[in-house]
Amino acid sequence: MKHLSPTLRENRRYVLTRIMPSDPDCDIRELYYAIADSVTSLYGDCIAAEVHAATILREGEYLIVRCRRGREKELCCAIAAIRSINGTQVRLTTIATSGTIAALRKRIRPEKQGDPITCTINSGEQSGIMYADGKIDLIRRDMKGQELVYLTKDDMEKFHATTTKPDGI
Amino acid sequence: MTVTDAFIHPFPEGDSTLQRMAMTARECGFDTIIAVNHHPCEYHGVRILQGVIVTEGTMKAVTNAIRQKKRAIIGVAAGDASFNRNLLKTPGLHLITDLHRSQRNAFDQVSAKLAAEKRIAVHLDISQIISCKGHSRQKVLARYAELLLLQRKFGFSFAIGSGAKSILGQRTVGEMILLTSLFGMTEEETVTALGTIPDLFLDTSRPRVIS
Structure with missing residues (x-):
């Protein structure tokens, strides 16, 4: 099959988004359905067809989404309107938009590694x-x-919590 | 210029503590947040103002809140037309909220003129656009668009807030601009609305030097 010449191909834009919390129980397909749902419910089927959103790749907490050039605004707005996936509350933040995946890959930072801890609050x-x-x-x-529950190290003092790491320190 | 998120609901109402929400607000581009039922303070370079939302729907509750919380941003949930007009004549009130729940005639041109005159802002809750779906979201967007028409004509202020109960509900300034564009607000209008709160909070009874 012969490919379309570059002048006939549609122009695309790629949007880098960050998923919070970093490890939600959802795969790339569920993320796609959430984005497609959001675009459709905000703008309707006609605009959703023009946006032509698709999830390209997921690297840890980052997700690259594709759309048709000129429809980035609608896609970013729909991404901002996503509240939950499969009943789990999530937040997708748009970080950058580019014409190439390579440019967005440069913006991906290594995932922040946290230490697992055990806290004792009110003897629990x-x-x-x-x-x-x-x-x-x-x-x-x-x-x-x-x-x-989202808090900071300073909050732990307020709750009189004692924190221990897995190694017992 | 100040960028304020009007009304967030930290722990115990929500699942994130005030400090964590302040951290997220800074990452989102805000320098001031109004936390409901929390004392004024400053965390991680973010100024936190105390907010009170009166939902009782009686003038007695409103006057009590104004008397008791003199250093707080006071918002009152809108009711019918007569209640709203009485509200707008009450000194010490800063915001009128939940207008998307009230009837269309509850905030008309008379109320709009009064709001502009008394410097009382209309609160737009972005979480309503995010959390509602289908018909209820359409109603919210239509109501906000009507309010925007009145605002452009009579010049009262808007105050925009995420209404977040979690860090996952907070949105960046850029996302706020995108979400407000859904009902026709321009970028300049959104940025102005995000900077409204400090102007309202100024004690108008004291003489001020205008350069």
Whole structure:
């Protein structure tokens, strides 16, 4: 099959987005459905067809999304309007837009590695992850299930929490 | 220029602490946030103002809040037309909120003129655009577009907020501009609306030097 000549091919733009929290329970297909859903519900089927959104690749907490050139604004707006995927609250932040995937790959930073910690708050043990910049994502478990609580190192002092790392320090 | 996120709801109402939300707000490009039911302070270079939202729908609750919280940004949930006009005549009030829930005639041109005259801003909650879907989102967008028409004609202020209860609900300034463009707000109008709060917070009873 003969390929289309470059002048006949549609021009595309690529959008780099960051997923928060960094490890949501969703794969690239579910992310695509969330973005496509958001574009359709905000702009309707006609504009969604013109945007022609597609997920290209996922590297850790980063996702590259493709759209037709000139429709980046609609895509970024739809990405900002995403609230949850499969019932899990997420946030997709647009970082950059470019005409090539290579340019966006340069903007991808290595994933922040946090230390797993165990906290004792009000004599209850909770596990979480502490990052180098002082952010702590704590997993709160109760009868209803579990949910993430976002706090900082300074907040732990307020809650009179004692923190221990897996090595016991 | 100040960039303010009007009304966030930190822990215990939400799942993120005030300090963590302040950190996220700085990353999002904000230098001031209004935290509901938290004391004024400063974390990570972000100024935090105390916010109070009165939802009772009575003038008694409004006057009580104004009397008790003198250093807070006071927002009152809108009601019917007569309640809103009474609100707009109340000194010490800063914001009128939840107008998307009220009827179309609850905030008309008379109210718009009063809001401009008394320097009371209209609060636009961006979380309503994000969390609502389908018909309810269409209603919110239509209401905000009507308010924008009135604002362009009568010149009252808007205050924009994420209404976030979590760091996952906070949005960057750029995202705010994109989301407000859905009901026709321009970038300049959004940036002006994000800088409204400090002007409202000035004590108007004191003499000020205007250079």
